[in-house]
Each structure stands twice: as C-alpha cells, then as structure tokens.
Amino acid sequence: MKTNYEELWTTVPMYCPNCGTINDGYRNSEGKIKYECPRCGLVMVRTYKNRRHDLLEITIPEGMARLRG
Numbered sequence: 001m002k003t004n005y006e007e008l009w010t011t012v013p014m015y016c017p018n019c020g021t022i023n024d025g026y027r028n029s030e031g032k033i034k035y036e037c038p039r040c041g042l043v044m045v046r047t048y049k050n051r052r053h054d055l056l057e058i059t060i061p062e063g064m065a066r067l068r069g
C-alpha cells in the first residue's frame with residue numbers, strides 16, 4: 001500500500017468567514033480540513049464531498065461573539 005504524503009500534508013488556505021483572517025488548514029487522511037482561527041477562535045471543518053461539493057461546518061466557541069451575519 002502506498003501512502004501519498006504530499007496529498008496528506010497539503011495546506012489549504014481559507015479566509016475566516018467571521019473575521020477575515022487567512023487560515024492554513026491541513027487535509028487529513030479522511031479528506032477533512034480543520035481550521036482554528038488564531039484571531040477569533042472560530043473552528044471550521046471542511047469536508048470534501050466530491051469535485052463540485054464541499055461541506056463546511058462552522059463552530060463558534062462559547063463566549064465568543066459573532067462579528068458578522
């Protein structure tokens with residue numbers, strides 16, 4: 001079995017939807033990319049569904065105010 005480390009450790013940059021800070025996430029073996037915004041603490045999990053469909057889960061930590069939306 002061959003492990004593709006290059007695929008595993010590719011960083012995927014994404015702007016925080018709450019405060020706009022750019023975050024670097026790492027794709028894990030399940031194809032999920034996890035982000036934790038260093039500025040506002042927002043946690044995002046991006047799940048790859050298929051070529052044209054990503055699922056983005058956004059968690060706002062307790063005690064943190066939403067800046068937008």
Ligand SMILES: [Zn+2]
Nearest residue numbers: 016019037040
């Ligand atoms: Zn943020």
